[in-house]
Amino acid sequence: MGDESVPYFLGEGTTKTYQIPISHLDYKFIEKCTDVKHLEKILRVLRSGEEGCYPELTLVCEKRIEHLDPRSRVLRKDKPPATASDFTAGEWQAINSELMNWLTEMNEDDRKSQLLRTDILNERQDNLPPIRCSSSCPPTNQNKILQNKQRSKKNIPRDYSEWDKFDVEKECSKIDEDCEESNSKARFFSRPSLPIIEKKIDTTGMTKRDKMIIATREKEKGNEAFASGDYVEAVTYYTRSISVIPTAAVYNNKAQAEIKLQDWDNALEDCEKVLDMEPGNIKALMRRATVHNHLQNYQTAIEDLNKVLSVEPENTMAKKKLLEIEKKQKSLKPVSEPQGKGKKILIQEIEDAESGEGRGENIEECERRGGDKSSGAAAARAAGQRAMGNAHGKSRGKGGKAQDGDKHKHKDSAESRLKKGAAEKKSEKHLSDHEGEVNGYLRSGDKSESAEAEISEPHREETRSAGGGSSTALPPTAAKLKSEGNELFKSGQFGEAVLKYSEAIEYVTSLGEQSPDDLSILYSNRAACYLKEGNCSDCIQDCNRALELQPFSLKPLLRRAMANESMERYRQAYIDYKTVLQIDSSIQAANDSANRITKTLIDQDGPSWREKLPPIPVVPAAVQLHRWDGGSLTSENKPSTIDINREEQLQMNCEEAVEKFKRLKNEGNDFVKMGEYEEAANKYSECMKLNTEECTAYTNRALCYLKLYKYEEAKRDCDHVLQIEDSNIKAFYRRALAYKGLQNYQASADDFSKVLLIDPNVLEAQKELEEVTQLLHFDGSAGAGNQQTHGKKITIQEVTEADEQEERQFATSEDAETRRVPAEEAVPKPVPRRSSEKLRVSEPPNAYDFGQMINALNANKDKAACADLLTVTDPKTLPVLLSNKLEGETLLIFIQSLEHYIAGKDPGLAYQHLFYLSKAERFKVVLALLSKNEKNEVQQLFDLLSKSWSDQYSLEDLESLKKVYEL
C-alpha cells in the first residue's frame, strides 16, 4: 500500500503487485474508502479481470473515484468520437448548420478573392524586411573551439556545437564561480524584460477582410495575455487591434486591462470611447464607474452606476459598488450630495484661478529675495519646477481653506507657505484627486510652456508693470490704481480690489485714449475679483468687455468659462473652454473642465448634446502668435531674463503649433490611406485651424472631398489654395476633377489645360482632358439619365487616377510628405495597366510583375532583356514600379543595360531613366552600398551620356544628376 510509484504496465499478477486483500474488492469497502490511490489500484485489479469479472463493482469503483477526484487518470477511457446521439437534436443541428454557413461563406470569399487576386498580390510583399544576412550564420570554426572546450565536461551526450557564449562563461566559471554567477545573471537580466512590440500594424494594402482577421487575432492575443495575467501585453495587443479596426469591444477590453494596471486615465479614455460608439454599454459604464471611484470622482461614478441600474435593475455588482461608493462619499464629505458637487467644482476653479497668482507671487518673491532672506523664502529659491510645485501646494492649501471658510488669511505668502504644510495634510484626500493635474503642471513646467505659465503671464506683467513703475501705455494714475488693485487682490480683499480696478477703468475710459490692451487687462482683473466674490454675472460682463477689446484673449475666456460653469450655464462654459483649448490646447485645467462639462451635458441632453450647442467660434491661427507678440512688446523694458524666457516660450509655441500641424496632417494622411476620407477631411480641417497658409492641407482635404463626392467643397478648397498659390498644379487638377463631378465640363477642361500648361507631362491630365472634352460633346446630345450613369462611372476612375497623379507628385516633390508614399502600394494600379493594354503588351502592369521580371533578369544577368524592359517602361513610372524593392543588383543591371544597349541608341531615354531611378525609394541606401567597380560603371555611363547628345537634357542637367549619383 505504501508504494507510491504506480506502475502502468500490469503484466504480472495484480494482487501480487498491489498486495490488496481480496476483501477490499467489495462494495462496502469501496463506498467507505477515501484513499484515491488505493481505489485506483482496486480499479485496475477489477479492470484486469484477474480476480474475475465484476462489471457492477467496477462501475461503483469508478464512480467513487470520480467523486473523490474527478481528474484522476484512471478515469480516462478510450472513447469513440461523439456522434449525433451525444447531442440533443437542436445542438446537432446547430453544429451542422454552423459548419455549412461557414462553408458557403468561405466559398463566396474564395470566388471574390480570385477576382481581386492580381490587384492585391503586390501589396505586403513590398514591405518585407530584408533577407536575413547569411553571413551571420554561426561561424563553425568558432563553434568547434567552444565544443572542444566543453566536451569533456558534459556528462549527457551533447554532440552539438555550443553556440552560445553563455556556455563559455559557464565553463570559465569553473575557475571563478562568483564571477560567472554575476555574468550569467547580467546576461539574463540584460534581456529586455518588456518586449518591444510595435503598437501599430501596417495595414497597407490589406482588404477589409484581412484587416478584420488581423484585428480579431490581435484581440485574441490580447485576451490570452489578459487571461495569463500579463496586462501590459494585453494592452499592447488591444492597441494593435484598435490600430487596424477600432471596435467598442476591444476598447472595452483594453479599459479592463488598464484598470488592472491602475492606469486610470487611459481606462477612462477608453471607456469613453466605448460609450461614444455604443452609448449605454453596460460593461463600459461599470468600468468607468470603477475608474471614477478610484479617481475619487464619486459623483460621476454614482451616476454611471445608476445608469447601469436603470438598464439592468438586477445587476448585483452595480448595486454592491453603488453602496460602497456612496458610503465612501459620505465618509469623505459630510455635506449633502448636490452641494458637495457644486462646491467641488468651485474648489477646482479656485485652484485654477489661483495657481496663476501663486506663481506670480513666487516670482515676485524671488525678486525680493535679495533684501529679505529671512522668512520661508528659502523654499522659493528652488528652481522653476520646485517653485511651481510650491505654488501649487499653496493653492491647494488655499483651496482647502476656502472650503473651510477662511478666505482672507493670506496676507503674506511666506506665512501661507508655512501653513501650506498643514493644509496639505488636511487636504490629502483631495490631493490624489488633483494629482494628475498637478503632475501635468509640473511636467509642463519643466518645458516652460505650461498652461499655467501662460495664465500667470498677464499677472506677472501686471504686477511688474505696477511695481516697477516702468513704461506701459497706462497713464501713471491708472497704473497706480491697478497695482493697488493687484495688491489687494493678492491679499484676498477682492471687494476693495474691484473698487480700485473700477477707478482705474473709469480713469482710462475718461481719458479716451485708445489702449484696448490695458483696458482689457483691467476688465479681466476685475472679472477675476468678481469671480472670487462669487459675483458671476458681473464677472461675465467684464469678461465680455475684455474680450470685445481683445478678442480671443486667454484669461478672460477662462474666467468667463468658470463663471458660466458655476452658474450652471454649461453650454456657454463648454464653448469658452473649447475656445481656450483652440488657442492653447495644453491648458490642463481647461481640458479637464471641458471633459467634466461634456459629461454633465451628456447627462443633461443625452447623446445628441452636441446638437444643442451654439457654434464654437473658430480661433484664427494667428491669435496665438499675436498674443505672444503682444507679450513681448510690453515686456521689452523688463529684465532680460524674463525676456528670454518669453522668447523661448514663444518659440516653443510656434514649434508646438508646427508639430501639431504635422501630426494632424500625418493622421489625416493615414486616414486617407485607410480609405476613411471623412475622418481625414476632419483632420485636415483641424490643420487649417492651426495654419491657414499651408496649402497641402487644403489640397489634401480637396482630395478627400473628391473621394466623398463632395465636389462643391473640394472646389472651394482648391479655390482657396489657388488664391494663395496661383500655380498649384494639384489644386488645379483637383478642381478640374471637382468641376467634372459637378458636370461643369467646360470649367473642368479649362483647369485640365492649365495643369498641362504647368506640366505637360501629366499623362492623367491629358487623358482626363480628352475624356472631359468628349463629355462636353456628349453633354449636348445625350439624355439626362444616361448621362448621369456615365458620369458616375467616370468619377470612380477619376478618383483612382487622382491618387495616381498624386503619388507621382509626392514622389517627385520634396515636401515632408514622404509618409504618403507607401500609400501607393495600397492603391491598385489600374492606370498603368490600362495604358499598357493600349500601348504595349510587355509593359509591366504593376510593381509586383515588374519585380518578378527584375528578379528573373537578375537571376540570368540578362542585360539585353533588361534593356528591352527599360525601353518599354515609361521612365516616369520607375519609382512606382520599383517601390521599395530597389537593390544594388537591380541598380547595377539597370546601369549596365542602359550603358550597353540604350545610351547609344537613345541617350535621352537613358537620361530619363537615370533621373527617375534616382527618385526611387531606397535609392540613396543602395547607392551608398555600391562598390568601387560598380561606381565606375555608373561613371562610364555618365561619360557616355555626356559624349552623346539629346534634346532631352543639357550638360548642366547631367552634371546635377551626377551629383545625385554622388560622382
Next chain:
Amino acid sequence: MSAVLGAERPQVVSHVQQALSYTVFDCKWVPRSARLLCLGSAARGTGVLQLYELNGARLQLLREIEKPKPIKCGTFGATSLQQRYLATGDFDGNLNIWNLEAPEIPVYSVKGHKEIINSIDGVGGLGIGEGAPEIVTGSRDGTVKVWDPRQNDIPVANMESVQGESKRDCWTVAFGNAYNLEERVVCAGYDNGDIKLFDLKTMSLRWETNIKNGVCSVEFDRKDINMNKLVATSLEGKFHVFDMRTQHPTKGFAYVSEKAQKSTIWQVRHLPQNRDIFMTSGGSGSLHLWKYEYPAQRSKKDSEGCEMGVAGSLSLLQNVTLSTQPISSLDWSPDKTGLCVCGAYDQTVRVLIVTKLNKI
C-alpha cells in the same frame, strides 16, 4: 452525471472520414478556405499531394498531383494570404514551394538536406509573425536550416553538429517568438530527447534540455508573441509544457509534464484561436484535448534572487479514440474554430469538429 459533463465539455465529432490509397504523412488546411491538403507516399514510392474541398458532409477531391519523391511534411506558414504557396519537405531532402494552381514546377526548390526532411515550419506569412517570411526544415542528416524564399540555394541560417560528432536525427522543428522584426527563435527536437532553442536574432543557442525520450513534436502556443509556452511530446507517451516567459540562468524554463497515453505522442497542435488549448495525437489512434491553466504567479525569485518561472497545470478536456493506427498529423483550421483535420496510418484522413471551444 456523464450527461451533465457532456453538456459542458467540448465534444469531438468525426465529421468526415476519407479513405486514401496512399500513406498520409501530413495534412493541412489551406488558409482562408474550406480546402485541405494531404501529403504522403504512394505504394510505388512516389509522392502524392491531394487537394480536397470540404463539401457538406463529404470531401471532394479537387486535384491530385504526383511527385517523384514521397512528401513528408508541408507548411503554409511563410506565404502570403493571397498566394498561399505550400512549402514541402520530401524524402530526398528537397525543400520545394508550390503554387497549387500551377503545381507542375515548384516556384522555389532547393536540395536542402542530404536525407529526409522530417519536419518543416514557416513564419512571417499569413499575417502571423512579424518580420521576413522564413521556413525552417529539420532533417535526419542532423541539421536544422532556415530558408528565406527570396534567397535561392543557400539557407539563411544553418544549425548543425560539429564535424566528427555523431549526427542526431532531427524529428521536429518550430518557429516562435516572432513578435517583432528582430526577435525569432527556432526550437528543434531530436531523437535522443534533446530540445534545442536557437535564437535567430543573436544566432546563438539560447537553451537546451533533454527529456530522455525522442522528441516527436514541438510547438509554441503562438509563433507571433513573446514566447509564452512550448509543448514538446515524446516517444513514450509523455509531453512537457514549458513556460517560456522566464528563463532561469541555470534551471532554464519551468515545465509541467503529463502522460497522455501509453503510446507515442506524434503531434501537438495548439488551437489557433486560443493558445491555452491544444490537442495531442497518439500512437494508439487517440486524440487528447488539453487546457493549460496558469499559476497565480508566473514567476518567483529563487534563493539567489534570480527570476524563475512557475509552471501551471494541465487539465484534460476530452479524449477520443479514432483509429487503431497512429495519428501522425493534425491541423486546426485557422479560420473556423474547432474544425480540425487529422491523418492516420490506417490511410484515412478525418475531418473533426470540436464543439464548445469558445466556452472554455
